[in-house]
Amino acid sequence: MKLVKMSLAAAVLLGASAFAIDNVKVSGDAKLFYGTDNKDQAAGISDSLFDQANSYADTALRIGLTADLAKGVSMGATVNAVSTLGLENNLVANTWTGAHNAAVEDSAWASELWIAATLGKTTAKIGRMELDTPLAFSEKWSVAANTFDAAVLINQDLPDTTLVGAWVGKANGVDAVTSSSSAADRDAIMRDGAKFTKFMQKGAYAAAIVNNSYKPATLQAWYYNIGMVADAFWLQADIECQLVKGVKIGAQYGDIDVKTGGVLGASAEDSSAYAFKLAYQGIEGLNVSAAYSQADDKGSVQIQNVSASGQSKLYTEAWWNYTYVGSKDAEAFNLTAEYDVKNVAKLGAYYTTVDNDIVGSTKKMDEVTVTASKSFGPLDATLAYISTDADDQNNGSQYDTVQAYLTLNF
Template identity: 65%
Template sequence: MKLVKMSLAAAVLLGASAFAIDNVKVSGDAKLFYSTNDATTTNAVTGNTDDSLFSKGTSAADTALRISVTGDLTKGVSFGATGYAVSTLGLENNLVDATWTGAHGARTGTGAGYAEVDDKAWMGEMWVAATLGKTTAKLGRMELDTPLAFSEKWSIVPNTFDAAVLINQDIPDTTLVGAWVGKGNGTNAVSLVGLGTNNVSTLASVGLALDGGVVGADASFTTFNNGGAYAAAIVNNSFKPLVAQAWYYNVANIADAYWLQADWDCQLVKNVKVGAQYADMSPKGALEALGVTKDSKAYAFKLAYSGVESLNVSAAYSNVDKDGTLNIANVATSNLTTAQSKLYTETYWSYGVVGAPDAESINLTAEYDMKNVAKFGAYYTNTDFDVVNLTMNEVAITATKSFGPLDATVAYINTDWNTTPSVNTVQAYLTLNF
């Protein structure tokens, strides 16, 4: 008997034919990401130190393959599955010392120069959704996009969740959301290690995060923050120029959290949009047992203008109270260090800063689509921490161009902390869509 190997996509399509599954769609992409900076970096294995652009010790690279399949099982019932595979293609033994995802399993070994990591493959999504009237239930493994618990998609692969989501739209212009999050594969989530310390000082001392960990070791799914989480939300658009949303989170053993946001398409001044955000994270359970009792609070405002053809500009301000411990950022990844934030002022690259306690931030953004040339972006963020006398300035410039199915982006980032030398970073992103 011959053993026949087939791809995930082929297997699903074969099943679709056998069981008369309708509207099957297959999509995916292949990515190659590269990043390098001139921060002084010491290899933990070899002890070698690098501090120049494009040198092995200050560079990270990775490749990733994504294949997604969706279809209809029957009327009102659909499914989706997404597989991921990551590989450095051996670059960690040649051109770089770091990867773009923490999903790689590091091989055990001894001796100077031993830095090989394993390739990994896993199912990032596998869900079923059913719709009855104006109510949809989705169950299984999936991406989530909520203000304080979400899939970070800026890295080469996103973190995902084992969850159940219920969405209802029976009330006119209103969406009600209820969710249970049981597991996730994000890095660390809210680890209890280091609570009560000021992590901003650590961020400043090491410069930029070199890679985009986001997904934890071996992409393993573990109980979300040791006890799971509930979320509930209401999103209303009764007044058509305004979208208002309110979220409540019950993260077991960690915190109760609230997120309020309103985005107004201003009719008084054409092409002007105004936004406001407020967040509160109140510790409980294991945090209270450690003596962590003070809320983390933040507010933010944004003003955006798109009245010039192909040009979008915005200015934003945010302020986080100084007494809190948790960052106003994703609780599904490394909340106390480098988790991404949904605050309007979020930086291009230095995640973990604007949402940290005592952070007062200003962000200026300009994006211009130069037809038949490229899409350009310019981003500036200034953040001050009065309590620890720290200031960060980040400037990022990007250019994006599509060549048929191939999307290419190059970025230059300068990050300057007042206590350390400024760091220059150069990045390249290649994505082949299919």
């Protein structure tokens, strides 16, 4: 699903679990995703829920392998395949992903192929892989995730501190400079045919420090040098309140400074945003939170993932409608409530509202999402209802979306 939760980015970046594997492990999943809405269509075309013109679907198969090659040396490989199974002939008119070779052709590709080596408390990983950093990451909510050709170095010699250095050269996600994706896909993550091309034209470097010296707090500081595009920064602090058990407090700040003489041109502007979050998890199975964010009224690159759909790591990110919370002058609020009803289902309710005052920009977007998720052994199932009311969608009128997610894990 489309819910984002910031993890300890350095650990996820590397995929640390890969280094605890004995010999060979094979895993993967098969997915069937379906969605429909009642957006207005052209004259003479039905705009009702479940009609073909308003529906989209995809299936995907992912098979991954990891193995220890020698002491301290491991490797991983993952292949993906997507197909509509011919659903576009009678049930749907659109796809989830742009990874198809054409609008509806089947496609397969190697999404991961990496090797990693560990010496002491230093690990190096090189090849094709998933990444999870604040401004460049693999979006895993859709039927297939984008990945990167990269090199990563992680060191943990300093107590309670992780140092990260990375180079990203290619990616198969659309990006803020050279976007290219089929108009038929709904997630806007992948380039046509999942093709890997130069990341942000010139590639990018990243460096980070993640510190947990004060145990209730996790502090992160990230720096990006994005070729001839921009320098970027991300600061984040997440603290477990010691006065009230179960209360967590978070703060974020992101900044993208465009480079003089860069590919964005002389008129390009810097951008920034900050966010705060208050959460409570003191009751078993319950998670509630409230978040606020404000973006600067300037900016040529929004505070969001620069390589995929535009999903943002800001605490206020919506469940389905991305690109809003990190846009110019966006003031956003998010309320989240999740409760795991034992032996029934995990229920979720999410509300996001975004407003800005920039002339010619989106004025307002309101989203309400309700979900129900349940696992049946290896099968994960989620149903979602989304109400969207945005000035730049559906001629400014509210519309409904219904989605079903089925994932068989193996």
